[in-house]
Amino acid sequence: MTEDEPKRKKLKSSILSESLTTEDFQSLFRTHWQASTPLNSPSLEVIATPFRVCKISNFLNSENFLEKLITELSDIETRRPETDLYSFEQTSDLANVDTEKIVQLHQLFQNELRNWMQTNTGIELNTKISMSSTAYSDTDYLLCHDDHLGDRRIAFILYLSKNWTPEDGGSLDLFDTDSSGLPRKIVRSLVPEYNSLVFFEVSDNTYHQVAEVTSPDKRRLTINGWFHGPISPSTRPPRPEIEASEFHEPSAIAEDLSFWVVESYLCEGIKKGIQREVEKKSYTYLTHFLREEVYNKISAEIMSEEIKWIRMGPPDSRNYEVADEESLPSTLKQFYEMFKSIEMFKLLKEYTELDLVPDGKDMRPKMVIQLQRWTKGCYTLLYDKEDEENLVSCEKAEDDDLSNPNYCSKSEEEFAEVEEHENGMNKLENGGRERKGSSSSCENPEEEKEKFMRRKKRRIRKNEPNSSTTSDVAGEEERGTFPLDSHDSQGSDVRKIRSPSDSSGNDEGSGDETDESDAGPGTLDVIMQFNTSRVPEDVTIDYVDPKEPDGAFIHVPPEDNHLCLVYRTMDTSRVHKYVNHYCEGYFYNLMCSYLE
Numbered sequence: 001m002t003e004d005e006p007k008r009k010k011l012k013s014s015i016l017s018e019s020l021t022t023e024d025f026q027s028l029f030r031t032h033w034q035a036s037t038p039l040n041s042p043s044l045e046v047i048a049t050p051f052r053v054c055k056i057s058n059f060l061n062s063e064n065f066l067e068k069l070i071t072e073l074s075d076i077e078t079r080r081p082e083t084d085l086y087s088f089e090q091t092s093d094l095a096n097v098d099t100e101k102i103v104q105l106h107q108l109f110q111n112e113l114r115n116w117m118q119t120n121t122g123i124e125l126n127t128k129i130s131m132s133s134t135a136y137s138d139t140d141y142l143l144c145h146d147d148h149l150g151d152r153r154i155a156f157i158l159y160l161s162k163n164w165t166p167e168d169g170g171s172l173d174l175f176d177t178d179s180s181g182l183p184r185k186i187v188r189s190l191v192p193e194y195n196s197l198v199f200f201e202v203s204d205n206t207y208h209q210v211a212e213v214t215s216p217d218k219r220r221l222t223i224n225g226w227f228h229g230p231i232s233p234s235t236r237p238p239r240p241e242i243e244a245s246e247f248h249e250p251s252a253i254a255e256d257l258s259f260w261v262v263e264s265y266l267c268e269g270i271k272k273g274i275q276r277e278v279e280k281k282s283y284t285y286l287t288h289f290l291r292e293e294v295y296n297k298i299s300a301e302i303m304s305e306e307i308k309w310i311r312m313g314p315p316d317s318r319n320y321e322v323a324d325e326e327s328l329p330s331t332l333k334q335f336y337e338m339f340k341s342i343e344m345f346k347l348l349k350e351y352t353e354l355d356l357v358p359d360g361k362d363m364r365p366k367m368v369i370q371l372q373r374w375t376k377g378c379y380t381l382l383y384d385k386e387d388e389e390n391l392v393s394c395e396k397a398e399d400d401d402l403s404n405p406n407y408c409s410k411s412e413e414e415f416a417e418v419e420e421h422e423n424g425m426n427k428l429e430n431g432g433r434e435r436k437g438s439s440s441s442c443e444n445p446e447e448e449k450e451k452f453m454r455r456k457k458r459r460i461r462k463n464e465p466n467s468s469t470t471s472d473v474a475g476e477e478e479r480g481t482f483p484l485d486s487h488d489s490q491g492s493d494v495r496k497i498r499s500p501s502d503s504s505g506n507d508e509g510s511g512d513e514t515d516e517s518d519a520g521p522g523t524l525d526v527i528m529q530f531n532t533s534r535v536p537e538d539v540t541i542d543y544v545d546p547k548e549p550d551g552a553f554i555h556v557p558p559e560d561n562h563l564c565l566v567y568r569t570m571d572t573s574r575v576h577k578y579v580n581h582y583c584e585g586y587f588y589n590l591m592c593s594y595l596e
Contacts, residue, residue: 014061014062015060015061015062015065015104015105015108016059016060016061016108016112016113017043017056017058017059017060017061018061019043019058020056020059020116021116025043025044026116026119026120028041028044029044029046029054029120030120032046032048033046033052033054033120033121034121034122036048036052042057043056043057043058044056044057045057047174047188049176049187049188050174050175050176050177050187050188050205050207051174051200051201051203051205051206052200052201053174053188053190053198053199053200054198054199054200055190055193055196055197055198056196056197056198057193057195057196058195058196059158059195059196059197060195065101065104066160066195068100068101069101069102069105069160070160070221072097072099072100072101072102073091073102073133073160073221073223075099076091076097076133077091077092078090078091078133078135083382084379084380084381084382084575084577084578085142085143085145085381085382086140086141086142086143086210087139087140087141087142087578088134088135088136088137088140088141088142088210089134089135089136089137089140090132090133090134090135091132091133091134092132093130093131093132094106094131094132094133094223095129095131105223106129106131109129109131109156109227110127110129114127114129114227117154117199117227121154121201123153123154123201123227123229124153124229124230125153125154125227125228125229126151126228126229126230128151128227128228129225129226129227129228130152130225130226130228131223131224131225132223132224132225133221133222133223133224134221134222134223134224135219135220135221135222136170136210136213136219136220137213137218137219137220138213138214138215138216138217139212139213139214139580139581139582140212140213140220141209141210141211141212141213141578141580142209142210143209143315143316143379143381143578144175144183144207144208144209144314144315144316145207145208145209145316146183146202146203146204146205146206146207146208146316147202147206147208147226148202148203148204148206148234150228150231151228151229151230151231152202152226152227152228153201153202153226153227153228153229153230153232154199154200154201154202154226154227155199155200155202155206155224155225155226156197156198156199156224156225156226156227157172157197157198157199157222157223157224158195158196158197158222158223158224159192159193159194159195159196159197159198159220159221159222160194160195160221160222160223161192161194161218161219161220161221161222162194163194164191164192164193164194164218164220165191166189166191167214167215168213168214168215168218168220169211169212169213169214169215169581170192170210170211170212170213170214170215170220171189171190171191171192171210171211172189172190172192172198172208172209172210172211173186173188173189173208173209173210173211174186174187174188174189174190174207174208175187175207175208175209175315177205177207178314180237180239180240181204181205181236181237182239182240182313182314182316183207183313183314183315183316184313184314184315185315186209189211192220192222202226202232203232204234204235204236207315207316209315212376212377212578212580212581214581245368245370246368247366247367247368247595248340248366248367248368248369249358249364249365249366250340250341250342250345250356250357250358250365251337251340251341251342252342253337253341254341254343255337255338255341255342255343255344256343257338257341257343257344257347259291259294260290260291260294260335260338261289261290261291261347262288262289262290262291265286265289266347271347271350271351272350274286274351275350275351275352275353278351278352278353278565278567279353282566282567283543283554283564283565283566283567284351284564284565285556285562285563285564285565286562286563286564286565287559287561287562288561288562289528289561289562289563290528290561290563292561295530295560295561297331298331298332298335298530299530299531299560301329301331301332302332302371302530302531302588303531303586304329306327306328306329307323307324307327307328307329307332308323308324308326308327309321309322309323309324309373310322310323310324312372316381317380317381318379318380318381319377319378319379319380320372320373320374320378320379320380320576321372321373321374321378322370322371322372322373323370323371323372323373325371328371332371335590336369336371339367339369339526339590339592340367340369342357345357345365345367345594348524348526348565348594351565352524352565352567354524354567354594354596355596356524356594356596363596365594365595365596366594366595367592367593367594367595368592368593369590369591369592370590370591370592371588371589371590371591372588372589372590372591373586373587373588374576374579374583374586374587374588374589375579375583375585375586375587376579376580376581376582376583377578377579377581378576378578378579379576379577379578379579380574380575380576381575382544382546382573382575522567522568522569522570522572523567523568523569523593523594523595524565524566524567524568524593524594524595525564525565525566525567525568525574525591525592525593526563526564526565526591526592526593526594527541527556527563527564527566527589527590527591527592528561528562528563528564528589528590529558529559529560529562529587529588529589529590530560530587530588530589530590531560531585531586531587531588532558532559532560532587533560534583534584534585534587535558535579535583535587536579536580536582536583537557537558538577539558539576539577539578539579539580539583540555540556540557540558540577541555541556541574541575541576541577541589542554542555542556542574542575542576542577543556543566543568543572543573543574544572544573544574544575545571545572545573546571546573547571554566558587576589
């Protein structure tokens with residue numbers, strides 16, 4: 001046994017590049033790391049800003065070991081935990097894998113490398129490490145986050161893909177921060193280099209992302225995780241409030257809706273049918289809502305160079321552009337005013353039976369409106385807080401046990417319109433155009449709709465028993481306001497509220513729990529999209545309940561000239577899926593939210 005001991009030590013250390021253990025290498029690293037000064041040499045790079053990052057090239061000295069390691073990884077079962085934050089394949093913790101090379105690598109990290117890190121970085125570590133393998137394929141990504149959670153002290157990534165180029169995407173992007181400590185923009189990108197180890201100390205400002213992989217035939221393979229140690233207290237200042245969008249009360253200026261809206265949608269029979277559908281499902285989808293000539297004019301004007309677009313962030317929350325209303329061309333301005341008009345409030349009241357018409361006394365409905373420009377790389381995240389997050393409305397509410405009546409009697413022409421409308425509804429329930437499948441699709445949509453009906457339908461009724469409820473007013477992509485959730489020991493990554501479909505992530509996303517009793521008076525979202533013909537079919541706007549495990553229960557597909565109405569309570573979140581690199585050019589979302 002005594003004779004075997006030196007051999008085992010030699011075996012474990014033999015795969016580590018010998019240069020790492022020399023005093024010259026370690027001294028050079030310590031000097032630049034501890035002084036936060038940059039260094040760029042063939043084998044060692046230290047990045048000082050926006051935060052300290054180190055890259056060691058030729059980390060392992062055995063190509064034979066690397067090839068066998070990659071083969072062992074290919075035989076391990078993986079899962080694909082797609083959420084709003086990330087899309088990739090990932091193994092469980094490699095500590096639970098007993099194949100030869102993986103065990104050898106895990107021991108190397110837990111012993112020699114951990115001691116090396118603690119000695120040369122000055123960061124106190126314990127014996128705990130988290131290690132998993134992650135593979136990114138075409139259109140996979142991991143959006144902006146900081147890794148700061150619990151006792152994570154040093155994050156690491158070992159790159160295992162050969163011949164990776166900038167054109168393949170998948171870079172490790174580093175974000176700088178503003179005066180409030182929020183991520184601002186990408187200031188440095190590291191292209192994955194085969195057999196290199198990248199690591200950084202986890203802190204409040206270590207915002208980074210894995211850019212979308214854009215190669216159809218390459219896989220970005222890594223082993224990644226964290227060294228753990230004593231919990232480092234957060235010094236992050238309170239997150240500043242996002243400036244609220246402007247609320248508009250109904251405009252008294254006369255507006256002729258028939259100039260804009262297809263005549264059939266203004267017919268009494270159709271309006272009653274729509275109302276019953278909203279009552280039944282809490283959402284509806286109105287196909288070809290605007291008159292064709294009006295829609296075409298708006299679609300052309302929306303691309304005007306006169307419009308000033310403002311980037312919305314921070315990138316750990318959202319990334320898209322919003323039009324400055326003052327810069328809108330004439331027809332678009334009139335279009336805005338139509339949605340603000342008392343006539344539109346009245347029409348939406350007829351569609352939904354929500355109290356959207358002021359009575360001169362207590363009822364003062366209002367709305368927000370925003371024209372958004374989207375292209376590849378745009379997204380919203382589930383935990384993001386609304387622009388209107390601090391505008392809280394206290395209302396009297398009562399659960400309404402809604403019935404399921406049939407449509408009222410209609411003329412033959414009206415029946416034709418309703419049939420077309422129902423076809424649109426079927427599209428909405430199936431996620432729009434025929435899709436190849438999505439992790440957020442419900443396995444049991446009928447059950448989800450029943451849950452939605454039971455838990456989400458809230459109506460304000462006069463002359464009925466009431467109870468006080470507080471509503472978190474919504475207008476922008478909704479983000480949860482709930483306590484941070486813990487995540488698993490397998491290497492789960494995100495420290496904030498995350499998608500309902502999975503609570504795990506990786507180095508390079510946690511669950512949100514909401515209180516069902518908080519579901520009070522909600523918001524009517526009104527959505528219309530433009531120029532979507534080249535948008536990937538799975539880029540939907542999803543309505544999710546972060547407490548439910550089965551994902552989204554409503555998908556709004558990218559379709560031109562279709563008006564979508566969704567009644568959303570405060571325990572429902574709206575998230576716009578990440579737009580991948582197959583999207584060509586821009587498309588546009590008109591997002592309105594009406595509050596009773």
